[in-house]
Amino acid sequence: MSSNENAPTPRSRRERPAKPALTRQGIIDAALVIMRDEGLNKVTMRRIAAALDTGPASLYVYVRDTEDLHAQILDAMLGSAGVPVAGAGTWRDRLRALLSGYRDVLFQHPDIARMALSTQPSGPNYMALADAILALLAEGGVADQAAAWGLDLLLLYPTAVAVEHSDPKTPAQRDEEFSALAAKIASADATRYPHVARLGGELMSGDGRARFDWAFDVLLDGILAASSRTPTE
DSSP states (O other): OOTTTTSOOOOOGGGSOOOOOOOHHHHHHHHHHHHHHHOGGGOOHHHHHHHTTSOHHHHTTTOOSHHHHHHHHHHHHHTTTOOOOSSSSOHHHHHHHHHHHHHHHHHHOHHHHHHHTTOOOOSHHHHHHHHHHHHHHHHTTOOHHHHHHHHHHHHHHHHHHHHHTOSSOOHHHHHHHHHHHHHHHHTOOTTTSHHHHHTHHHHTOSOHHHHHHHHHHHHHHHHHHHHTSOTTO
């Protein structure tokens, strides 16, 4: 009896189910799944191609390069930030809430926070976020140029804060580092570092929320002040 008698009969390719059509959104969706399960460093063209049962070269028909892919991932995540232009509270309160939502998205996804500093998004969610910020600044009477230039600052600060807190250290490790820094400042030589020694308590005061709100007010007050000056000043 032939040893191949019980071997499975090969299936014709025509009998196999057709693969879903490759699309830009399908590629982004696959990238998001990989990022959530394995981290952003695993989001490569080769890994996505394997997940979609295709070759890496075929992805470049829909995605320009890895940076383009990262920008699309960032834009997809920004969809959960929300754009509360209308609603209760002053325009300033709503702008603070909007930027806090943006910050929270980045805090929940540390890999995205680091990526946001080097990747310029331009998708629909980013455009909606930018438009909402500009609308609120206009409602507050901010001049067009100050609003346009201020947009970068208002987005950069929460991004930088999120990146600062995006390291893989445990809470215990962060507390240890904070305590070590506090001790270093408390013991600063007043002769060599007079201002650090004098303001040591203030340097370490305030929680993250208080400092974020204070920085927001500083930035917005500066934008409002710049709004009253001509561009040549």
